[in-house]
Amino acid sequence: MAETAIITRALTKRYGRVLAADQVDLEVPVGAVCGFIGPNGAGKTTVIKMLVGLTPPTSGQAEVLGQPAGPGMLGALSSLGYLSQDPRFYEWMTGREFLRYTGSLYPWAERPLTARVGDALELAGISDAADRRVASYSGGMRQRLGVAQALMGEPRALILDEPAASLDPLGRRDVIAMMGRLRNLGVTVFYSTHILEDVERVADHVCMMRAGRLVRQARLRDLLQQEGSAAVQVEVHGDAVELIRRAGTLDFVERVQQDPSPDGVARLWLSVNDPQRARSELPRLIVECGLELQLFRVGAASLERVFLEALAGEIDRQPVAAGAEADRWS
């Protein structure tokens, strides 16, 4: 049995002149819950579509559970469940009929179809609406039905594209809990999301995409430890160029980044490996640079911070002009 549930090698997808995925080398271990994050247009859905066979790669390869993935690669599809970003159903069917149809496409599943349908309905929390036509379902119920249909083949790997996007907080919590339960059963969950808080709650691996490239992948714990045991947030009045230059020369400062900020206020993020020294030396340096300190906060690195650093471009001890790139979020 493969130790890596999902693996891609130089996976590339080009739509005309647009490079949607560029040499993506993913590795998701078996049994992991992997958060696949990135701003809109980063290429997450493109990578997922290639994994589930909806579109062929321009070049490169992908494997899911040891089987080649791509259009018509039914071996890989037999072992995985997939929920699209905007799940679509046959509106004339009832929820139960839709799940029965989905489940019937996996005749090799161990448990009887009726039992699988019942469990999936219960897990998704739509048992009460099971015999209603899908056409009458709300957005949240559709998302839940989408989760349920992804489980009908008793998959060893689940690929979910924004599974909680249209769910209310309760539904979101249920999806997170479900992913945790599936991990306990040994199912690999690979899911894209914008909700970093959810990733921190449930994921043990993280893959970050930006502009079609995989910019980082690691265990979440390692990522947070490596990417700065502490993050220092600083806001000062005045031109911070000198401060950035001098801070970059300090041995406990790993990187300095300046965010776009309102007129007259410079907002800096510093990754530091010695929070104590940061507390004592950075305020002094700010004063020496003739700047007025407005905010000084030292905290543990969050995924959001790590993510924004990875996306916005690293400065690595180099001064930078104001106006670091800000990726759009929705």
Added chain:
Amino acid sequence: MELTQKRAPRRAPPLLGFRQALLAKELPEWRRTKRLWVALGVQMVAVVLLVLLAYLLADAPLRGGRRLVGASFRESWVGGWAALNSSVSLAVVVAATMGALSREWAEGTAAWAFTKPLSRSAFLGAKLVSYAFWTAMLLVVPGVLVVGSALLLFDGFRLHDLLLAMLPQLLHAWLFMACTLAVSAWFASQAVVGFVGFGLLLGSFVASPFLFAWSRAVGQAMPVNLAGIAASRAIGRTAVHWSPVAVSLVIIVVALVLAQVGVARRRF
């Protein structure tokens, strides 16, 4: 929920999922949506009008409630039936088929299906069998009404002639079903598919006389003459021109190959 080691096939057979798609989705979909009932309703209204008007307007004596019609009436009446089938019925078939694949492309349900262990050939095959079956029903159910009424209300028709007359009509309907299916495999817009499908239907009528004038042999071989074959058969003329049948079968095969290529090449 217990999860167990799967026994999924590593190499999937080309028709993986065909039976499930046919029985759980394609066949019931016609019954469960308005498509069948609207199509059948239009057909039934047309044939009831055909029978009733002929019965009421026929200039022929009545005996025991039946019209004692002559050969020329029978010829006109079956001509009307054939014309009805090659216009209203074929239009109904095109209308019922134009969303077969294009709706699945546009609504994203095909994208869902292709992420399941359901081969694209099975997806198309299930659709083809279902559409062929229901198209046949759209012809047979009103056809049975026409045949029954003809035998009941008019004198001089023979059952087996009328039943055999339905075969070329069925082939004609399958021809347009296959062509519309092929177009819908390539276009996600039902409007485009409808335009092409109805265009082919209209075009076949418009082009036929010109082809006939240009070359009698070519004109006779056109599928549009299937209606004539049906009418001849219905009044007991057994000489059949096989060329429209052969041409229709060739076009159906080509259309299905095009449909298969369209489905196989579809990307999302």
